[in-house]
Amino acid sequence: MADLDDIRDGKEYGVGVEQCTDGFFLKGSNNLDLGMKDRLSRIFNPATGRTVMLAFDHGFIMGPTSGVERIDLSIVPLIEHADCLMCTRGVLRSLVPPTSRKPICLRADAGTSILTELNHNVVIDIQDAVKVNASAIAVMVSVGDAATEAETVANLYQAVDEGQAYGIPVMGVTAVGKDMARDARYFGLASRLCAENGANIVKTYYTEGFEKVVACCPVPIVIAGGKKLPELEALDLAYRAIQSGAAGVDMGRNVFQSEKPAAMIQAVGAVVHQGLKPAEAFQMFNDLK
Numbered sequence: 409m410a411d412l413d414d415i416r417d418g419k420e421y422g423v424g425v426e427q428c429t430d431g432f433f434l435k436g437s438n439n440l441d442l443g444m445k446d447r448l449s450r451i452f453n454p455a456t457g458r459t460v461m462l463a464f465d466h467g468f469i470m471g472p473t474s475g476v477e478r479i480d481l482s483i484v485p486l487i488e489h490a491d492c493l494m495c496t497r498g499v500l501r502s503l504v505p506p507t508s509r510k511p512i513c514l515r516a517d518a519g520t521s522i523l524t525e526l527n528h529n530v531v532i533d534i535q536d537a538v539k540v541n542a543s544a545i546a547v548m549v550s551v552g553d554a555a556t557e558a559e560t561v562a563n564l565y566q567a568v569d570e571g572q573a574y575g576i577p578v579m580g581v582t583a584v585g586k587d588m589a590r591d592a593r594y595f596g597l598a599s600r601l602c603a604e605n606g607a608n609i610v611k612t613y614y615t616e617g618f619e620k621v622v623a624c625c626p627v628p629i630v631i632a633g634g635k636k637l638p639e640l641e642a643l644d645l646a647y648r649a650i651q652s653g654a655a656g657v658d659m660g661r662n663v664f665q666s667e668k669p670a671a672m673i674q675a676v677g678a679v680v681h682q683g684l685k686p687a688e689a690f691q692m693f694n695d696l697k
Contacts, residue, residue, distance in 0.1 A: 411660070418460035422501075423519060428501060432458060433454050433629050436608075437608065438649070440577075442575075442609070448661045450511035450543045451577075453491060454463035456681045457655060458514040458656045460489075460491035460492075460654065460676055460677045460681070461490065461493070461658035461678050462486060462489075462492070463659060463660035464479060464483045464499070465515040465660075466661075467496070467499070468515055471521075472690060475665040478695050479504075479620050482669070486663065486664070487504070488641050489673045490673060491511070493511070496510075496518075496530060500514065502542065512540065513542070513544040514537050514542040514545045514546065516537060516545035516546055517531050517534070517546075517560075517587050518530070520559065521659070527559070528561075529548065532545075533565050534570035534571065535577055538576070544585065545576075545579070546579045546580075547567045547579070549563075549581065549601065550583040551582060552598070561605060564606070565606065565652075568605065568606030578609070579604025580611070581610075582602065590615060592616065592618060592620050595615055596625070598612060599625040603625050607629055608628075609630065610628070611632055612632065613634060618648070618649060628656070630654060631645070631649040631656075631657050631658070632656055633645075633659030635660060635661060636666075639662075640686060641686075642659070642662040642676070642694070643679055643689045645662075646679045647686050648678065657676060668693065668696065668697070670696070670697075671694075671697065674696060675692045676690055
């Protein structure tokens with residue numbers, strides 16, 4: 409308890425000097441709670457406002473596909489070069505070193521595999537995301553698929569409700585609907601739908617006219633790497649996305665299926681954070697071991 413005879417009148421009130429209210433660095437995030445902002449600041453580099461996410465959650469529907477047969481041998485050596493890791497809770501608990509100190513975007517829905525129709529999923533208990541100290545959770549949204557659209561939008565809505573309660577951001581991951589063209593109009597619709605339903609981040613695919621997709625989405629967009637491309641093409645993809653306004657990339661196969669995965673993720677990082685052009689980044693890739 410303070411001594412009553414030693415309470416001094418305040419005098420440095422800064423009268424006439426307004427309190428700094430600069431907005432948060434990340435698009436659409438200024439009005440979020442402190443916990444949300446703290447976690448987003450781990451995922452996105454505050455200096456650049458961008459991120460290189462390393463995705464290796466493929467096994468939850470594909471099993472031991474090429475490049476992720478042994479997470480401990482193929483992925484763990486790459487962790488130091490990523491800004492954020494996207495994985496499942498099983499792999500996180502069993503194989504990701506807790507000393508890596510990298511933020512986790514946790515795959516938070518599951519229920520089907522490539523042997524059946526995808527996206528008939530349920531969302532994990534948010535308390536498990538808290539237990540593994542996730543910085544965000546990721547939920548698939550299948551816009552344009554009549555069989556799963558309502559179900560996956562409901563999953564996103566549930567995840568956002570629970571994420572808000574615990575201060576954990578949600579990333580809406582746009583699946584490619586069967587009945588819609590894979591163009592800016594579709595991805596603009598799907599991305600906006602995710603944001604309108606509360607997603608704090610959207611993961612979608614790059615396409616021509618991507619600047620319109622970014623412009624109409626009120627939260628940060630990161631692009632999916634998609635299928636394996638030759639290294640120069642993958643670096644060009646990342647560059648065009650960033651130039652169109654993307655806030656980063658979430659790449660998996662284009663990194664861990666590369667002939668030099670560690671060199672590739674560093675080259676991608678140079679494109680995202682340093683603005684290297686594809687040819688410059690490709691030269692960096694070739695120069696690294």
